[in-house]
Amino acid sequence: MGLKVAIVPVTAYQQNCSILVCEDTKKAAIVDPGGDVEKLIDALNQLGVELEKVFITHGHLDHCAIAGQLSDQFSVPIEGPHLEDDFWIQQLPSSCQAMGFPATEVFTPSRWLEGGDTVSFGNQQLEVLFCPGHTPGHVVFYHREAKLALVGDVLFQGSIGRTDFPRGNHDQLISSIKDQLWPLGDDVNFIPGHGPNSTFGEERRSNPFVSDKNYG
Template identity: 65%
Template structure:
């Protein structure tokens, strides 16, 4: 028995919300519910799982906009991101206004996450890696047994996260990828915040921003 996942693109930004669940217990978590809650809840029903928590990689509107509403509907706790993203959570209404999203409620996570913490989903355990750069409080969730990482907007197939937002930092982001993600192993597959999945090995070989061949 292992960790299963399903990617649910949400919001006009086609953000990869993920439904992850423990095969043995059918207990699940929703990672980055940015919006389109009806689509997320339909996936939960189709998979026959019970959501026990919400996990957040970071607090940009397309990843966190539906969080308070979903937590209220399902009566579940919110875990993540790192506390350094609190200013993004407090600014969710302004973010929504800027990008034409429905106005979301501000919330306080039930648990802020730190580097080397763990989170559980049913009987499965995922490691937490603090990977700042795109946002200062960005975290990544890594399930070692299945070689799967949920990396939010840190790394994409062929690209990396933007660093031109408040408190973003390009050098910090590159360090997060090279020092915290790539050492997990070339074979690790990752779900990015947008676009198709890839592996760390593929990005090390071909990604123009962080490949081993970049001078």
């Protein structure tokens, strides 16, 4: 398999930025770099890897504020999210100013993603699932061999993503979880945008928002 994952919490929101490492090639991808660029560069150096790509699940500032900076600094492409989240990316400078984040600039991904796409780095490949609801253009990355999903702010241990932001949709979010995530299997481990990891099976058993008991 050859996949290694390092989770680096970034920003005051403690967003789980993930560094995915292909152990065969020592190439890496960063998923959802919301801030703390020096901390992420230090992590890359400590891992002894070369950054190859940046992957974005959605356009909220704590998940992508420094994507453009990393892309420019390392000359690597940005892949994701879905085009429907472009309006969030366009607001990054004003959002960062309003929330006390360091100043940033709008970026344009090298590639917008859709459900059914794949992304790759080194010898690793991840499937892309389109999971709107928290934002209209949210995507999830799934590594089938590792049974690992990077779900951004779709699902958390014991909770689900907020839907009170512009163009959020609660019913759509529930459908994304039930129709896109659950079929991957109860044994899939997931890294949420915030907080501890869990498995889909555990959330189906105990998550009050999407458990089979409440949404069977």
